[in-house]
Amino acid sequence: MEVTLAIDYGSARVGTAVSVGWMARPLDVFPHGSIESLLARLLALCTQEQVTKIVVGLPLNADGTEGEQATVVRGFATELAQTTNLEIFLWNEYGSSQAAQAQMIGASRSRKxxxxxxxxxxxxxxxxxxxxxxxxxxxxxxxxxxxxHE
Known part of the structure; x- marks a missing residue:
């Protein structure tokens, strides 16, 4: 069965989620730390969850263009590809953080x-x-x- 790990790469924190089949569920949020320690944690998570592919969120602007953070994410995804044989994909994550915030506010969670x-x-x-x-x-x-390019 396909197991896909999603990575929401940020400068301070990195969010992860996994899907087994058709259902995605949130996992952990890691502090960014060094790139080496982050890659080690992500690869350990891949082993633990028996991941078959990875998707990294690409933060596009509202008009579909790429800004500075998209360039950083592309660099991270390339580094990740250097460390694993798993297939890695970039996916437009535009609006996901705002949607997550709205979902969490609706669930009455504390700000922390x-x-x-x-x-x-x-x-x-x-x-x-x-x-x-x-x-x-x-x-x-x-x-x-x-x-x-494909």
Whole structure:
């Protein structure tokens, strides 16, 4: 069975979610820390959850253009591709954080609880969209030495 890990990569925190089959669920939010420690934690999570592919949220602007954070995320996704043989994809995550915030406010969570889980819920939201659309429109990420476009 397909198990997909979603990563909502941010400069302070990194949210994760997983889908087994058709249902996405939020996992953990990690403090960013060093790239080496973050990659180690994510790869351990992949082993623990028996992940078969990874989708990284690409933060596009409302008009579909890429800003500075999208460039940072692309670099992270390429580094991640260097460390694993799993397929890695980029997926438009526009609006997922706002939707996660609205969902959490509706659930009457405290501000602190919302902040602690926000990135994982955002990851689950864009992962659910990725799964429902069978990844159509996702961009495959390759290690630096294998860069190509599909």
């Amino acid at each position: 609880a919302r902040r602690e889980k926000l990135d994982a819920i955002a990851a689950a939201l864009f992962l659910q969209e990725f799964v429902e659309q069978n990844g159509v429109g996702a961009e495959r990420v390759y290690p630096k030495d294998q860069q190509r």
